[in-house]
Amino acid sequence: ATPAPAENNKTNEQKTNTEAPPAADEPVDGGTITLSTFSDIVSLNPIFINDTSSGDVAQFLFAKLYDLNREGNVTAEPWSLAAEAPQVSEDGKTYTVRLKDSAKWSDGKPVTADDIIFTIDTVRNPDVGAPGISLMDKVDKIEKVDDKTVNITLKQVYAPFQYSLVTELVPAHVLKDVPVKELQANAYGTDPAKTVTSGPWKWTAWKAGESHTMDADPNYWGEVKPHIAQIFYKIYADQNTEVQALLKGDTDHISAIPVTQVEAVKANDQIDIIQKPGAQYEYLNFNFDPKNFPDNYGLFEGQKTRQAIAHALNRQGMVDNILKGVGALMNAPFLPDTWADPKEAAVNYDYNVETAKKLLAEDGWVAGKDGILEKDGHRFSFELQYNAGNSRREQVAAVIQQNLKDVGIEATPKGIDFAAWIDQNVTPGKYQALLLAWSLNTPDPDSESVFSSKYFPPTGQNSGWYKNEKLDQLWIDGYSTVDQNERKEIYKEVAKEISTDLPYVFLYQYGQAIGTGPRVHWAEEDRPEPSIGYGQYFHAIKWWVTDK
Amino acid sequence: MSTETEVKNPSAAGVAAAEEILIDVRNLKKYFPIHKGLLSRVVGQVKAVDDVSLTIKKGETFGLVGESGCGKSTLGRVILRLQGATEGEVLFNGRDIHEMSGKDLRELREEMQIIFQDPFGSLNPRFLVKDIIGEPLRVHRNMSGKEIDERVVELMEMVGLDASRRNRYPHEFSGGQRQRIGIARAIALHPQFIVADEAVSALDVSVQSQVINLLMKLQKELGLTFLFIAHGLNVVRHISDRVGVMYLGKMVEVGETETLFAAPLHPYTAALLSAIPKPTPGRRQERIVLQGDVPSPANPPSGCRFHTRCPLAQAKCSQVEPLLEEIMPGRQAACHFPLVKGDS
Amino acid sequence: MAEKLLEIRKLTVGFVTDKGLVKATDEISLSIGQGQTVCLVGESGSGKSVTSLAVMRLIDYAGGVIADGSIQYHGQDLTVKSQEEMRHIRGNRIAMIFQDPMSSLNPVFTVGEQIAESLRLHQDMSGDKAWNAAVDMLRMVGIPAPEIRAKQYPHELSGGMCQRVVIAIALACKPELLIADEPTTALDVTVQAQILDLLRKLQSELGMSILLITHDMGVAAEMADRVAVMYAGAIVEEGPVEEIFSHPSHPYTIGLLQSIPGFEGERGRELYTIQGTIPPIGQLPTGCRFNPRCPHAMDICREKEPFDFLVGEDHRAACWLFEDRPVALVDGRCGRDEVKRA
Amino acid sequence: MTEYLVRRLLQSVLVIFLITVATFLLIHAAPGGPTQVMLSPGLSPEAMAQQKANMGLDKPLPVQYAKWVGNLLQGDLGYTFKNHIPVGDLLWPRMMNTLILMGVAWFVSLVIAIPWGIYNSTREYGLSDQTSSFISYLGFAMPSFWFGILLQQWLSLGLDWFPLSDMHSRGKEGDIGDLFMHLVLPVSVLALGFLASYMKYARASMLEVLDQDYIRTARAKGVKERKVVFRHALRNALIPIITVIGLDLPILVAGAALTENVFNWPGMGRFYVENALAREYSVLMAITIVTAVIVIIGNLLADILYAVVDPRVKLGGKGGKAA
């Protein structure tokens, strides 16, 4: 999981909320589609892709070993590099992957087992500094069976590993001689001419900060060829400009319409909107390290206190008013309607000021002179950090402030510039409470790295210094089990424990609206799917455009 | 090298020698560097005052005349140590003021004052008249506001100003009145010595005479000594006991007023005198009209600095620099061919 | 008496302020004969420059206005001419030099160009010819190496040379009348002597008339055929130069002459002074404008403005002391209009 | 004059040197400075040390500085921390875009402002003068980005007269007509700002010159009023205007940041903002230096122009209008 900063994370979506997709009768070949975003790529070298824009562009340029289907299952699609679904050994530790014979790089060289080995070895080499290292660090060894087949053996049973195979490969023949330390600085990934790819489109031009041009590769190896001849990927200064461009017809497709503007965009009947919560959820995180509080007095030590806060927050109100209804309440770190959804197993905290007040009183908080609660001479007053510039989060922070005020807690929202904030507060775990979101890269429910005490700052992602031994063990149990039904039970247990102990107040799953202009068409089964990663371009190879 | 020009004994008449010397300027030089080039290197000097010696006796008025840019103001300023000297010394009551520092210098400021030419520029427009006149008292005397005010009234009456208007700003006063304010400020501390730098030049004739009268009156009453710088020769003649004539940073002639005006020794003095239009019609005298302009003090002519314009110049003049020497009793001139009686 | 070239009659020039018209000159009358030099003397602020600008009709650009009177030039009234008509007279038949030579020259043009411009404007000269004529002019005003100087910019010349250039510009078209507004005040005495000599020489060569404005009685004595003494916007005394200096009549003229320390006589005596200062325009006393400063002020002086009385041949003074003398007539009329005054 | 220029040149070099030092220090003193940004997060301490060494970040600051300046002198602006792209490759095209936008805006406003300002100086308080001063006031007081947004809403989204944003429509790169249409709105926004000051200065400077003695001399010569204005006054009036324009250069180079953001113009100002938010320090340093150099060169040009217009300058500092 990576923190989801702002709207910066493209969500994936899923189904149209309007009637049918703008399906015209028959697909036509040719034409240009304009896609847009509001930040440029960093690098298209799949090993180093760590931001949404780069990820978006890579979707068109690189074929993946496996792809996800609409239900989020790992499959070998016609455009996937693998020929068939991975075969897992009895002990659940060895995965056999076989490549399609036809798969070729854009320079004409075949995609081989060496590419798989090179890619995985590179990613798991700590000297490389690949962001995806955690996906591959369970790998024990990789063996080349033949030119097209490898065996990947894990150190232990690790159920989420199948999702690690939904990955792009890099061409070993291009990169194998580059010293490991210079990989990142290599022009592969930043220079279109030097970036050998394997997908349906080729990267023909990059005007930094302006646009990318991708042209359909005439020598593409796949059986299914793309309809769209050219993808023009445009970079706007901000989301507002982007939305306006969509309305004006300057762009054909944007993947994140801010909730605040959805209504207005809907008013334009040319624009097709797909809106549904995506793979991300927002939360209020408590810090359990007393060093972050005055006099080292941790305000959030009491479980009842945390529960009281959960009761005090009008989460449904946030969903209804701020998210305009496009969101779902969550009580545990598992997305609603996935197989791991614990449903009632998790404790639900309804919006109830009285309960909240009662719980606070039980925990020893009494109202002080100014109406703010006090305990042992400490005022219940804390700073709630969030990243500046995200109006939705700003609004939520304001609502939280007010909700808490109603029960006698003083929260001071503070917006900080995202990059600085992550560097200085989030990563080192230095804050009192924060408001942030997780965007889930894979459909797997494993969240050990976020909640386990193994992952304390600054190296881990458990930035709130939360420690719960029972949970620590449950997470391990969860990923060490292969059977999905068994796993489901374990995660129910997790949900119960975590929703009682509340390291976070889980707020809601949310998503942004995908907007598409009148030129773009797809068959019903190829429509964008917000609930999976990069689902906004789901089956883009089968889309087509018309000039109307 | 020029010790001879140091006139310790300015007047042959024994009487003068007996008089107390207040200011004794010896070989005073003031050069301003000329910066030029990439690094502002000094590439030359404006020799604004070049080796000038003079003495001023207590109670006397020494007039200083010369064309614009010849160094009169600079000399006055250096004598007051408003600017440092490049070389030479200025003895005030026998003490070299350019050696003084700190407290002595502060005390010196009480003894020497200056009156300026520009009746607009010399008064701070944002100060009330009483603050302007009271400023020296505030700085030097530990007086209460009331005492200062009383003294200001006294001073204003002394210079003939309506003391009830001390609560006003200078822009409400006429040129002559402003000049009086400047004079009141200068005499506030009872100085012994005052440099009047073109104190009346900017005034209209009708007002000019008022101020001249005032200065003469104050000199009598307060026993002041004046260095009176002016380019109006008639005024200098009227007010000064002795007169010095400067040309291009050099003193070219010094003498008792009457005799100097009656029969100038230096051709330049003569030209200067004859150039002045006299208010007597029909007497368009044959005047000596000098050719050309004053040369630049940055690179003065060799030899006698006046030789480029001198109607009487000879070969020697362009080579040898004449020294200021006593030509006649009580009269000095720096000229190889002084106009001794009858041969003008 | 020489033929009149310019005749100023009851000229009133003023500035319009909040309080209405403030008069800088008040019904002044003055005439200049062919080849004559008339000096206008007076203290600062008495209205000398305003008068000269009015003659040139440049007063329009200075924010002033000719409120009354006429300026007859060759029988034409300049005050009713349009600026376009005036343009052909200015610089051509009437020329003017100003007080500060440095600022009177345009810093971005060579002096040669500035002289040639005049010639091109009024004499239809072509570029080359005008340039050569300009160089000739420079030579005429006594600038050495005129060919080189013509190509220089004003800032490269000394004050005295600039003034010569200004004179050259003024004289380029051989005007009939030269108005010189304090042409030497900014200069050193030795240079002043050169310039005055030059003016006199040129006058005799070109036969022009000069209206010379100065506040230096010495200059007036030396240059003028006639002298007019101005005080606070009015001409208080006017006459031939010898008359003015030998028999000054108006107390102001007398005061002026006496308060100047001379080159003869006793030094160090108390100088004669005129009390007080000149009143600013718009704040004139009633009656005679000089009465508050006048040692002879009588009752009538405080009440009624004096007429011009003839105090000698061709010599008038506006002072009640001469009430017994005949009233001076200007152009056959009363110098000051009693009816209007009352 | 040559000496004067050489002197100004040396002065400029000194200023550029100081700017490099200041920029370098500012950025290296920043919390979360380059060290943190450059290094990939989650590295082991050893790997981090290694990477630091790779990037030369372990050396003492003066050494790093020297290396950086050394590279700058060879035209190497460094590489982006994030993806190791030569900064120059990113910067130059954007600078061109900015120059196009600003150049047009600047030119348009000069062409309008100076003649108009001059005209107004001769017709003070007339209708035209009042109009121009109204525009000036608006130009000074209007937040440019707001004005831009309003124009977009009104003329582009509302009336659909002009494109909303960008520099060209897709596929129409190099089409001048298309570029022109895209320029109209942003240029209007920028030109309003420039107009405001140039008009004011042109008028003020002209009024001042018209009050000078030499103008009176020209009139006394009988010069036509039109010539008085255009021949005698104009050149003198241009002198201070040139200075103002010179001083405006930083705005010219950077001032588009806001407008570029509004109109999604791929220029340097927007690039700067993006990179400031992303803490791409090498880019920030590069832009700072490059703009400073442009500004300084521009000022130098202004000085040369100044010397051309004003003969007094040729004496090399003396005799000119000393400040």
Next chain:
Amino acid sequence: MSEMKVEVHAVTGNDPLLSVPTGLPPEPRDPSTEKLSKRPPGPWRMLWSKFSRNPYAMTGLVVLTFFVVMALLAPWIAKYDPSRIDMMFPNLKPGTDGHLLGTDELGRDIFTRLLYSARISLLIGFSVALTSVIIGSIVGAISGYFGGWIDTIFMRFVDVMNSVPTLFLNILVLAIFSSEIKYMIMILALTSWMSIARLVRGTFLQLREMQYVEAARAIGVSSWGIIFRHLLRNASFPIIVNATLMVGSAILSESALSWLGLGIQAPATSWGVMLSNAQEFMLVDKLQAVYPGLCILLVVLAVNFIGDGIRDALDPRQSMSKTRRRLKQWRKNYSKSGN
């Protein structure tokens, strides 16, 4: 020194208002008839009397005063808490339900937020102007008075500051450091004092040649006494003009930075923040973007009118222009030389 710069921005010089003699009373006066005359109409009073006759300047003053008063009294005028969210009533139309200008997307009262924004925008405007005046005056005064190498150092420093676009500097610093209000004020001040420094320096270079400075020196007043007692007082009017205009530009800078997301951070609010928010809602409610923009426009206009009013009151030429106007009028009625 040989910069050829002409300080056109500057209102320099010993101000002409004071050196043009107005009505000189005749000198002989009977002291008995006149008691010690009252405090004269000092330069300030004279300035005011001219200023108050300028309709634009007075309008500016009224508008500015209005905004300042509204800002100061915000807690009493506004009925709502500026950050009070009322999710039941988002995006109300103006006038509904006692919300004068309606509510924003969170149901916050727009009018209230405008008032509280005014506090911050004005606070920043004035503090920045004040701080930069202090810095600029000190640097300029020292530089101009002492000259020499001090001047050279200071002026090179000013050159450095001037060569980097201010907006870039602000963005850089704000991106690196935190953007709290106090830092914001500091940063804006630190990037805007140069014009004042140049102005003061220019004025001082001119003033220090004045004879009254020499007179003060002759009296024995110390350098600091001359700088602070004599000169600064004379430079004060141009400084004030400049400072006034700076208030406007600081408000504009703040709004621009806030708009870019680098300035004031929520929940604090300023007009720039409101604009930035409103831009998201342009499609929903354009008026939300109009109010704060108008406020900025009005305040900055007002401030500039005031600044120009002061400048004009100090400028003798302005009276010339007025004269010309009066003259026209007069000519129409009387003139014989009318053309």
